[in-house]
Amino acid sequence: MPDANSTVLIIDDDPDFRESVGRLLRSVGLQSQQFSSVSDFFNAPPPDGPTCLVLDIRMPGRSGLELQRDLAAANRQVPIIFITAHGDIPMTVQAMKGGAIEFLTKPFRDQELLEAVQAGLARDRARNESDRALAALRERFETLSSREREIMLQVTAGRLNKQIASDIGIAESTVKVHRTNLMRKMKARSLPELSRMADMLQLAPEKPGRS
16 A cells, blocks of 8 residues: 555656656555646645655756756755656666666556656655654754763773773763663663664764863
């Protein structure tokens, strides 16, 4: 079953093609939004939920490849399925290097497009879930005190409690208390799990200092 909030964005200057793709998507329970140009797409609010683009590579005004570059520059990671009636190898290579899911040449089979759309939505769904997990992790990290953050950095760098205590000038028992508290706040069940969290947060150990 497709997600109720999944949306396929169709950008093509051919209204008959847009409607044909829209009907195909509706037949498998997917909703779509249609745009005749890149500017129309940018003027519309982005949908909630998993999204992918079915994009004509050649259009009046800005082309599909230009839109792909614009989205990359704006850090909008929307999976793209390129459609064209006039594909060539350099164009295909450029599109795929830019991260496109698929490059389909008209006429194509309905199943080819549907499989590409499902792959695009699955990729965007995974990205959304990863973004939410990272945001929740950052929120937990923000609840740590400055001392707990310092100790987290040292622990995940492989320092022992007694070494951390010596480095920052506190008792080893105090390090253990801070370590227990930060593990609880971060919801980490083990040191390897805490280390993975530090990697996700892109934390780097600071030079030890005394306080």
